[in-house]
Amino acid sequence: MSLIYHIVSATDWAKQESRPSYEAASLLTEGFIHLSIKEQVAGTLSRYYQHVPNLLLLHVDTDKLTSELRYELATNRESFPHLYGPLNKEAVVQIETLNGQSQL
Numbered sequence: 001m002s003l004i005y006h007i008v009s010a011t012d013w014a015k016q017e018s019r020p021s022y023e024a025a026s027l028l029t030e031g032f033i034h035l036s037i038k039e040q041v042a043g044t045l046s047r048y049y050q051h052v053p054n055l056l057l058l059h060v061d062t063d064k065l066t067s068e069l070r071y072e073l074a075t076n077r078e079s080f081p082h083l084y085g086p087l088n089k090e091a092v093v094q095i096e097t098l099n100g101q102s103q104l
Contacts, residue, residue, distance in 0.1 A: 002062040003093070004035045004069075004081045007044060010054040010097075021086035022058075032070075032082040035060065040080065045098070055098040064091035 008024065016022050024033040036044050041057065049055055062069060067085025074080050 001093075004037055004060050004062055005041050006033065006035050006058040006060060006087065007041070007049055007098070008056050008058060009052065010056050013056055013058075013095075019089075021088045022092075023086050027086065032084045033087055035069075035081040035083060037081065040078070057096040057098050058087075058092050059094035059096065060087065060091050061093045062091075064088070064093075066091075 006024070008022075012024075013022070022033075027033050034044075045055075062081075065083065066088045067083050070082050070084060071079045072082050
């Protein structure tokens, strides 16, 4: 099992609770869902979520994904996983509540 991670507000996750898949806003605006590998989570939290309360960290099993996963270079020349379609919830193997810092 290979894991990647997605950061989402508890509110956004709850809005889609009854659906079989999750669609981040970026899927509509950019065409994909942003994810991170384990080593990128802390940096992503620091850069984009520093003052955002009530965050969740979704642990995603790449073997269970039904949408296309691509690793692509971001503006900082670092390769990030991007999911080109909805995130099927069967691939989410753990949901971690973030209280300021990830436990990874």
